[in-house]
Amino acid sequence: MSTDAPSRTPMPDEPFYHRAQSRRWGGLLLLLGLVWLVFELTSRSAIFAFALVEEQVTTPPQSFSVTRVVVRGLDDHVTLSHADGDQVTLTALRHGFGWNSNAARSALQRIDLQVEQQGTTLHVDVQHLGGIPILFGRTPYADVQLAIPTGTSLDVETVSGEVRGEGLRATGSLGTVSGPLVLVDTAGDLGINTTSGDVQIRDAGAGLRIKTVSGDVRITGASGALWVESISGNLDLDAEQAAVLVLDTTSGDIRASGVLSGEINSISGDVTLTLPAASDLNLYVTTTSGEIEYDLPLRDVQQDRRSLRGVLGNGQAQLKVTTTSGDVELGADS
Numbered sequence: 001m002s003t004d005a006p007s008r009t010p011m012p013d014e015p016f017y018h019r020a021q022s023r024r025w026g027g028l029l030l031l032l033g034l035v036w037l038v039f040e041l042t043s044r045s046a047i048f049a050f051a052l053v054e055e056q057v058t059t060p061p062q063s064f065s066v067t068r069v070v071v072r073g074l075d076d077h078v079t080l081s082h083a084d085g086d087q088v089t090l091t092a093l094r095h096g097f098g099w100n101s102n103a104a105r106s107a108l109q110r111i112d113l114q115v116e117q118q119g120t121t122l123h124v125d126v127q128h129l130g131g132i133p134i135l136f137g138r139t140p141y142a143d144v145q146l147a148i149p150t151g152t153s154l155d156v157e158t159v160s161g162e163v164r165g166e167g168l169r170a171t172g173s174l175g176t177v178s179g180p181l182v183l184v185d186t187a188g189d190l191g192i193n194t195t196s197g198d199v200q201i202r203d204a205g206a207g208l209r210i211k212t213v214s215g216d217v218r219i220t221g222a223s224g225a226l227w228v229e230s231i232s233g234n235l236d237l238d239a240e241q242a243a244v245l246v247l248d249t250t251s252g253d254i255r256a257s258g259v260l261s262g263e264i265n266s267i268s269g270d271v272t273l274t275l276p277a278a279s280d281l282n283l284y285v286t287t288t289s290g291e292i293e294y295d296l297p298l299r300d301v302q303q304d305r306r307s308l309r310g311v312l313g314n315g316q317a318q319l320k321v322t323t324t325s326g327d328v329e330l331g332a333d334s
Contacts, residue, residue: 055104059092073126075160082167083147261317280313294330
């Protein structure tokens with residue numbers, strides 16, 4: 001009869017079970033290390049400490065007598081500025097990158113800038129042609145610069161690129177997908193649309209309509225009528241002059257300050273307002289499941305757990321704030 005002891009099933013706290021878990025952790029750490037390495041190499045535009053060579057080609061300035069401008073690009077840069085005259089002026093700079101000058105010039109050939117005037121419409125289309133992409137580092141792109149006269153209609157869209165503008169007094173729309181949109185001193189019946197891209201506007205004038213999906217909005221120096229809708233993004237607004245607002249967020253917080261009136265609505269986000277104590281405002285706040293707090297010199301106050309009414313000054317303007325599952329905090333500007 002055998003005297004060997006019967007085999008014993010390992011218990012979960014013994015090293016037998018720890019080996020598989022250790023392998024999983026080791027694989028995860030290795031993956032994180034590779035991701036970090038790729039990020040470092042890409043962000044520094046270098047591979048194994050060798051910097052990429054950049055080549056540039058400038059497109060000479062061209063002027064067009066048009067009333068509408070259409071721009072399409074991928075991971076390109078579009079810069080819009082105000083033109084004093086009545087003509088649209090276009091300049092462009094193409095950027096190519098490679099291991100050496102020949103490779104960088106070859107990358108430049110993959111950027112085709114197509115410019116065509118059809119009647120009173122100017123079409124600018126940045127085409128990215130086929131080729132073997134660089135494993136790490138920057139891909140070729142075009143920097144398109146346009147001087148825009150007052151009243152011009154715009155239709156600008158980029159994917160993974162950026163749009164910047166200053167001094168615009170235009171109509172139409174500007175849009176990005178996975179790219180930032182930055183404006184300075186801009187007004188007019190102009191739509192601003194981004195998906196997975198942030199919007200920053202300084203000195204925002206009346207007429208702008210802003211809509212973002214998965215992007216934050218930051219506006220400073222707001223004045224006049226503004227409309228903002230944000231889905232899965234925060235909204236931060238400072239009004240230096242009287243601003244008439246329509247603000248809507250879904251799953252995003254709202255922070256606004258200054259001389260405000262209009263409507264502010266949030267479904268799943270908090271609302272924080274800082275108002276001048278000397279405002280002339282009729283205030284109405286409601287919430288479905290949030291809380292309301294205020295530190296303002298209100299008169300004629302009517303308040304319960306889910307609503308607040310009150311008057312600042314002579315109550316000339318109206319401000320209505322509504323939240324579903326977000327808190328509302330009202331404070332006075334010091």
